[in-house]
Amino acid sequence: MLDLLNLIGGEYREAQNGTWLDNIDPATGQIFARIPRSGKDDVAAAYTAAESAFPLWSRTSIEKRAACLRNLAHIVSQNAEALAQAESQDNGKPLSLARAVDIPRAEKNLAFFAGAIEQFPSEAHIPAGPTHINYTHRKPIGVVGCISPWNLPLYLFTWKIAPALAAGNCVIAKPSEITPVTAWMLSQWIEEAGFPPGVFNVLHGLGPEVGQAIVEHPGIKAISFTGGTSTGAHIARTTASMFKKLSLELGGKNPAIIFSDCDFDAALATTVRSSFANQGQICLCSSRILIEDSIYDRFRDALIEKVKRMIPGDPLDEQTKMGAVVSAAHRDKIIQHIELAKSEGGQLLCGGGKASAPNNRCEDGFFVAPTVFENLGANCQLNQQEVFGPVITLQRFYSEDEAIQLANATEYGLAATIWTTDLKKAHRTAARVESGIAWVNCWLVRDLRTPFGGVKASGVGREGGWEALRFFTEPQNVCIEL
Numbered sequence: 001m002l003d004l005l006n007l008i009g010g011e012y013r014e015a016q017n018g019t020w021l022d023n024i025d026p027a028t029g030q031i032f033a034r035i036p037r038s039g040k041d042d043v044a045a046a047y048t049a050a051e052s053a054f055p056l057w058s059r060t061s062i063e064k065r066a067a068c069l070r071n072l073a074h075i076v077s078q079n080a081e082a083l084a085q086a087e088s089q090d091n092g093k094p095l096s097l098a099r100a101v102d103i104p105r106a107e108k109n110l111a112f113f114a115g116a117i118e119q120f121p122s123e124a125h126i127p128a129g130p131t132h133i134n135y136t137h138r139k140p141i142g143v144v145g146c147i148s149p150w151n152l153p154l155y156l157f158t159w160k161i162a163p164a165l166a167a168g169n170c171v172i173a174k175p176s177e178i179t180p181v182t183a184w185m186l187s188q189w190i191e192e193a194g195f196p197p198g199v200f201n202v203l204h205g206l207g208p209e210v211g212q213a214i215v216e217h218p219g220i221k222a223i224s225f226t227g228g229t230s231t232g233a234h235i236a237r238t239t240a241s242m243f244k245k246l247s248l249e250l251g252g253k254n255p256a257i258i259f260s261d262c263d264f265d266a267a268l269a270t271t272v273r274s275s276f277a278n279q280g281q282i283c284l285c286s287s288r289i290l291i292e293d294s295i296y297d298r299f300r301d302a303l304i305e306k307v308k309r310m311i312p313g314d315p316l317d318e319q320t321k322m323g324a325v326v327s328a329a330h331r332d333k334i335i336q337h338i339e340l341a342k343s344e345g346g347q348l349l350c351g352g353g354k355a356s357a358p359n360n361r362c363e364d365g366f367f368v369a370p371t372v373f374e375n376l377g378a379n380c381q382l383n384q385q386e387v388f389g390p391v392i393t394l395q396r397f398y399s400e401d402e403a404i405q406l407a408n409a410t411e412y413g414l415a416a417t418i419w420t421t422d423l424k425k426a427h428r429t430a431a432r433v434e435s436g437i438a439w440v441n442c443w444l445v446r447d448l449r450t451p452f453g454g455v456k457a458s459g460v461g462r463e464g465g466w467e468a469l470r471f472f473t474e475p476q477n478v479c480i481e482l
């Protein structure tokens with residue numbers, strides 16, 4: 001049994017209340033680790049450590065801060081295999097996916113923001129015939145909170161902490177209680193990477209307890225949060241009267257729009273991936289597949305043939321493309337969505353419930369068969385509510401206008417995928433789709449310099465590149481008489 005600990009002021013500590021939470025391997029259903037069930041007192045201790053580290057860290061040269069991040073990136077790359085194994089065990093995702101995506105991207109996040117802070121410009125405004133000159137001084141904010149979810153554990157954890165630290169803030173970070181292991185591993189390399197004690201603190205525990213205490217702490221001036229829309233709304237309400245800076249990356253119900261003039265094979269292959277990668281547990285996954293009438297039947301039949309061959313396997317098996325979903329509770333929630341869709345008259349094309357265990361080791365694991373429905377109206381629950389699992393719907397459209405109307409017919413607006421070979425149509429559709437990201441003839445291609453985030457109920461603010469560094473700094477206008 002592995003006991004994880006909090007990192008506070010450079011020391012590894014249990015929760016002050018001495019209590020623990022079990023951590024379960026979703027592929028086997030077995031407990032394999034415990035995490036501290038931290039609370040308010042631990043947040044207070046982390047805040048004291050972070051606050052006292054801030055004066056020095058905020059004045060530390062950009063080169064030194066960048067070097068610490070690069071050192072950490074290097075340590076991550078040296079431990080990539082151990083991290084990938086841990087991520088797979090903790091989350092249920094295929095080991096091959098953790099190796100190919102999660103861990104390389106975590107390393108890239110750290111290295112990227114090391115480079116970004118070295119290039120981060122601030123503005124100057126010089127009027128003609130100048131009497132005054134203005135420049136913008138971007139100062140670190142102070143102590144900031146970074147709260148991340150379970151679906152891409154180290155990937156999203158590093159995506160937040162890297163810009164926060166690069167910009168000169170001290171961080172109190174909370175990984176998801178469901179997938180805490182890789183954040184714990186990272187916390188053990190902080191000193192080796194060169195970060196002074198207190199600059200980076202990690203607290204483990206439940207969202208409504210330690211997460212809530214971070215959000216409520218009056219000294220923590222900014223919260224970068226990724227997670228569910230209802231949690232984001234709760235955080236916005238909690239912090240409103242404290243005027244905290246908030247970045248909220250929330251849920252999605254993403255459309256993939258398949259026009260009849262698309263490259264059929266490319267659209268098909270990528271839509272299968274965009275729907276079911278990580279068991280459908282990526283906020284950017286397509287969950288509503290909108291298909292133009294003239295190719296609807298052909299596309300549906302080809303898609304179902306491919307999906308039927310996607311059989312969930314043991315995540316540790318190198319061949320596995322689809323693993324376990326993250327927890328028993330999440331599996332049950334996904335099944336409830338499926339049952340509701342059946343009761344709403346959805347036509348089940350494949351899947352539709354639990355998948356059988358791939359082997360004896362996994363007989364108590366949490367596996368769901370990839371599931372496809374059609375004949376559900378745009379207002380049905382399954383076309384409105386985020387499932388965050390391997391469940392998609394197919395809808396037919398007859399015109400470009402109708403495709404856009406269907407694409408926009410939810411409260412969410414995170415990512416859209418558009419498939420067409422008509423360049424003008426691609427531009428028109430991307431412009432009219434209500435989403436923070438529109439991918440044309442591709443999916444999940446990420447240039448870390450680009451703004452990342454959602455509109456409507458998918459979030460507030462943007463991460464990535466300068467957007468993240470702007471979020472984690474406070475701009476001050478300095479005006480000088482010449």
Ligand code: NAD
Pocket residue numbers: 147148149150151152156174175176177205206207208209210211212213215226227228229231232234235249250251252282283386388414453454458459
């Ligand atoms: P969640 O909202 O339940 O939890 C996210 C994090 O918030 C966890 O660390 C949790 O402990 C913490 N938390 C929960 N309650 C809290 C509270 N009251 N105060 C402070 N922190 C609290 O979400 P989840 O189930 O972990 O993740 C799945 C959700 O995340 C999905 O809705 C998915 O779409 C979303 N997501 C969004 C993005 C994005 O970039 N937009 C990326 C990944 C996941």
